Amino acid sequence: MMQTRPVQLSVRNVRKSFHGKAGEVRVLEDLSFDIHARDFVSIIGPSGCGKTTIFNIIAGLIEPDSGSMQYLGQEIDSLRGRVGYMMQKDLLFPWRTVLGNVLLGLETRGIDRAEAEGKAREYLKQFGLAGFENAYPKMLSGGMRQRVALIRTLIMDPDILLLDEPFSALDYQTRLYLEGVLKDAVETYHKTVILVTHDIDEAVALSKRVVVLSGRPARVKVVHDIDITAASPIAARSDISFSSYFHTLCAELDIQTEKTA
Amino acid sequence: MTLTLPGTAPLPKRRPRARRRPVVFDTTLGRTALQTLAVITFFALWEFGVRMGWISAFLVGSPSGIFSLAWKMILSGDLLSDTWYTLFEAILGFVIGTIFGSLLGLALWYSIFVARLVEPFIVAINSVPKIALAPIVILWFGTGLVSKVALSVSLTAIVALIAAYQAAKDADMDLQSLLISMGANKHQVFYKAVVPSTLPAIIATFRINVGFGLVGAVVGEFISSQRGLGHMIYNASSLYDLNSVWVGLFTLMIVGFILYYLIDIVERTSLPWKQASATHQVQV
Secondary structure, eight states, X not given: OOOOOOEEEEEEEEEEEEEETTEEEEEEEEEEEEEETTOEEEEEOSTTSSHHHHHHHHTTSSOOSEEEEEETTEEESOOTTTEEEEOSSOOOOTXXXXXXXXXXXXXXXXXXXXXXXHHHHHHHHHTTOTTOTTOOGGGSOHHHHHHHHXXXXXXXXXXXXXXXXXXXXXXXXXXXXXXXXXXXXXXXXXXXXXXXXXXXXXXXXXXXXXXXXXXXXXXXXXXXXXXXXXXXXXXXXXSTTHHHHHHHHHHHSOHHHHTTO | OOOOOTTSOOOOOOOOOOOOOOOTTOSHHHHHXXXXXXXXXXXXXXXXXXXXXXXXXXXXXXXXXXXXXXXXXHHHTHHHHHHHHHHHHHHHHHHHHHHHHXXXXXXXXXXXXXXXXXXXXXXXXXXXXXXXXXXXXXXXXXXXHHHHHHXXXXXXXHHHHHHHHHHHHHSOHHHHHHHHHTTOOHHHHXXXXXXXXXXXXXXXXXXXXXXXXXXXXXXXXXXXXXXXXXXHHHHHHHTTOHHHHHHHHXXXXXXXXXXXXXXXXHHHHHOHHHHOOGGGOOOO
């Protein structure tokens, strides 16, 4: 079993509803969960259950109607400026070069240009993108772009990585490859990760814990510890217990709605 | 001929694939040749018609008259000085109008409240044909250079304003959200996400506005001026000097043409990221 680490982020009784044409839509209902230090938590749930809304609340892009968050025991409004948010779209700025994109976060923090650039080149080299510093995103493949996005996220040394289906737009091989890159990076830099995915396979292969949400309004249905100690996400897929986790999670999700995802 | 065995249906004839014949004229040189030919033919027919007495030289002028007049005006320096004057007014109006309009349009991004408040006024101002302002502008700013520049500004500013405002509104929300999640403040979102993403739209207005700049200058000169191509055209037409009118019009055409291609160069050099070719695509 995973040893218990201190709670890093605690989400308590968060509610959020939106006002649409058809009246009020309750998206999150009394949502609570804990993220431990150096945790790798996947959040899965039926599509449209408000997974992205949770991230937007943690990142400080929207405010919850009620509820609270604690970071290392301290009450906080949000983790704005301290999270590394990565989405399905790579969201590279098309007018910036690879280097410029990687520097984005450090620039907003006002870090010295020369220092930031040195760090950026180091990261690019480490992730096999040396030589592409001056390329524009348009010239890169989808996998490379998402790697640049990952570097842009990691280089800011965020407290928590929020990954919102970061690989779902990629082909399967590229996805497997990038899952490995992600896992290595997270271990190298000792990061805490929350991954939203609709890919149960990916959730089991990468995570230490999986939070299953119910359909809208979203509540935590169950939390599973994933006790697979494989060296890589690919190796994890051939672990003896992999398929039993997979089927348990499938059973807990309304798989029919997953098809529309 | 194909032989058909008795009792077997003839195979459908395989149609030889229509090979694209390389079009000889679809090269830069070929196209230029065709275009030149068209222009020469046009002027030749015109000249021919006038010489044969089919069309009146008094009402349409004649190419030979136009060219010899143009040459005379070039030698005397009149044409050049008039052109410079109009061009100067147009460019000044274009630059001031575009900068002013774009900045205002971008600034509206800062406050949704203000933007909503002024939107109907912008629409109202835009719906007035700006040319109708010309008499007032002349009254206010006199018959000199300033009134023509002011007219050009009134034409170009509103185009730039609307384009910049619209582009700022349409700037990718996700890019902005990403910056905010990184801890960027509103100014940083503005400079790093909004402004760069509106640049293509703003630069696209240059093409339209360079033309509007000329319109403002020329119309201003029509109404009241002592110099410029507009003044020259207007004067000549009131004297039924059609050849001079054509010299003025063709000069304006050449000026507009050159400006258009200058903008094209500006567009290509200022947005290198738009030019990045897909042929350089690299695989993981």
